[in-house]
Amino acid sequence: MKILGFFGKGGTGKTTLTALILRELVKRNEGEVLAIDADANECLACLLGAEGTPTLSDMLQKYKRQREESPELTGIDIFQNLFETLLMEGEQDGYDMLIMGRGEGAGCFCAVNDLLQAVFEKTVEGEAYKYLLMDCEAGVEHIARKTSGRIHDAVIVTDASKVSLDTLKRIKDVAAEVGAEIGNYYVVANKTRPDMLEKVKETAESLGFKYLGTIPEDPNFTDIAYEGKTVFDLPDDSPAVQAAKKITDQLLSA
Numbered sequence: 001m002k003i004l005g006f007f008g009k010g011g012t013g014k015t016t017l018t019a020l021i022l023r024e025l026v027k028r029n030e031g032e033v034l035a036i037d038a039d040a041n042e043c044l045a046c047l048l049g050a051e052g053t054p055t056l057s058d059m060l061q062k063y064k065r066q067r068e069e070s071p072e073l074t075g076i077d078i079f080q081n082l083f084e085t086l087l088m089e090g091e092q093d094g095y096d097m098l099i100m101g102r103g104e105g106a107g108c109f110c111a112v113n114d115l116l117q118a119v120f121e122k123t124v125e126g127e128a129y130k131y132l133l134m135d136c137e138a139g140v141e142h143i144a145r146k147t148s149g150r151i152h153d154a155v156i157v158t159d160a161s162k163v164s165l166d167t168l169k170r171i172k173d174v175a176a177e178v179g180a181e182i183g184n185y186y187v188v189a190n191k192t193r194p195d196m197l198e199k200v201k202e203t204a205e206s207l208g209f210k211y212l213g214t215i216p217e218d219p220n221f222t223d224i225a226y227e228g229k230t231v232f233d234l235p236d237d238s239p240a241v242q243a244a245k246k247i248t249d250q251l252l253s254a
């Protein structure tokens with residue numbers, strides 16, 4: 001089981017890269033994959049064509065109800081049962097989808113985050129998946145809350161802007177502060193002008209992160225967004241797909 005978390009500043013392309021890597025793993029038949037949409041906006045599910053799948057948030061409501069209705073059952077038994085059902089309901093063509101969803105109260109994600117952590121524990125303990133891909137919210141929140149504390153590979157998506165590159169260091173600092181167990185730090189440049197790539201590479205390497213290369217600006221994304229299509233509809237020879245193949249090769253060979 002390999003856990004990959006996708007991080008970075010807002011709008012840099014975390015969701016896009018998660019979807020591209022997942023597409024690659026599925027097309028290569030690389031083994032069981034679980035995609036976690038850990039962003040309340042549920043963009044990954046849209047890009048994969050898996051929207052409408054029940055969410056952890058829904059599961060939390062059911063959990064609360066069952067705890068009240070069946071006091072004889074332990075919390076963990078109820079949780080386990082509901083979680084297995086959730087994974088079954090999240091089954092897609094070639095992978096499973098888990099959507100975190102929104103917190104119950106305005107602004108409160110604590111309970112859902114606690115569940116997400118429990119999901120991690122359970123999924124890591126089991127051997128059901130070979131890859132777990134987690135599309136995180138922008139910034140450092142998931143690392144700070146340690147909901148993604150056991151990431152093997154943190155893939156940070158960035159452009160060449162100062163504010164995006166500063167996020168690289170913040171991610172490293174916050175992970176150290178909270179004691180997150182992150183095995184490898186990788187950096188992917190997305191939608192970045194070729195003459196600015198060297199700066200991204202230099203910044204990544206100065207922090208001890210491995211630079212994996214770049215995904216170029218690809219006009220095919222505008223088409224699939226306009227037509228409401230998914231990442232699986234991208235032509236195989238499209239620039240982003242070709243670049244994602246090379247990045248996947250590196251992630252798998254590490």
Ligand SMILES: Nc1ncnc2c1ncn2[C@@H]1O[C@H](COP(=O)(O)OP(=O)(O)OP(=O)(O)O)[C@@H](O)[C@H]1O
Pocket residue numbers: 008009010011012013014015016017039043137138190191215216217218219221222225240
């Ligand atoms: N390589 C690319 N070529 C063309 N468009 C891209 C590329 N990468 C991302 N985009 C577009 O940029 C926008 C932002 O990308 P994406 O949603 O993946 O970023 P994000 O980091 O997940 O954002 P957020 O922080 O809101 O979650 C989207 O409209 C996406 O289609």
Ligand SMILES: [Mg+2]
Pocket residue numbers: 014015016039043135136
């Ligand atoms: Mg996103």
